[in-house]
Amino acid sequence: MFRIHRSLVTLFLVPAFLAPSVAFAADGKAVFLDKKCNKCHTVSSASIEKTSKLKGPDLTTEPIKGDAKLLKGYLKKQEVINAKKHGTAFTGSDEELDAVIAWVLQQNKAKK
Numbered sequence: 001m002f003r004i005h006r007s008l009v010t011l012f013l014v015p016a017f018l019a020p021s022v023a024f025a026a027d028g029k030a031v032f033l034d035k036k037c038n039k040c041h042t043v044s045s046a047s048i049e050k051t052s053k054l055k056g057p058d059l060t061t062e063p064i065k066g067d068a069k070l071l072k073g074y075l076k077k078q079e080v081i082n083a084k085k086h087g088t089a090f091t092g093s094d095e096e097l098d099a100v101i102a103w104v105l106q107q108n109k110a111k112k
């Protein structure tokens, strides 16, 4: 009886402990597509095409001026780059924003 009980506890508790770490590990590329950044940006290194005629630089070949910290403010429309605010304000969580910025910076191959 005790043995059955203990395995049941393990069965339910282990996934409960693992779940938060899974939820925090947002996939930057998935966020990029989910938030429709590809309406305006191509990412040639990841074969991501634009889905509209709106303008935006290719995030692989065009230099990205901001570092992760500045981009975080910029993508929330709180900071300016090139004396302009970004076209859209990010609507997801902070974790998703960090993940998408890290992914975009990783894709960028332009010389600074």
Ligand code: HEC
Pocket (backbone or CB within 6 Å): 032, 035, 036, 037, 038, 039, 040, 041, 054, 055, 056, 057, 059, 063, 064, 065, 066, 067, 071, 075, 081, 082, 084, 086, 087, 088, 090, 100, 101, 104
């Ligand atoms: C409505 C069109 C549009 C959408 C949607 C859009 N962008 Fe942009 N983005 C732009 C334009 C235009 C620029 C270039 C502005 C300039 O040249 O100053 C830009 C610039 C950038 C830059 C370069 C900043 C730098 O430091 O030079 C990054 C990085 C970026 N966007 C990421 C994203 C991400 C991530 C998303 C999705 C969350 C997104 N963009 C969605 C239009 C868009």
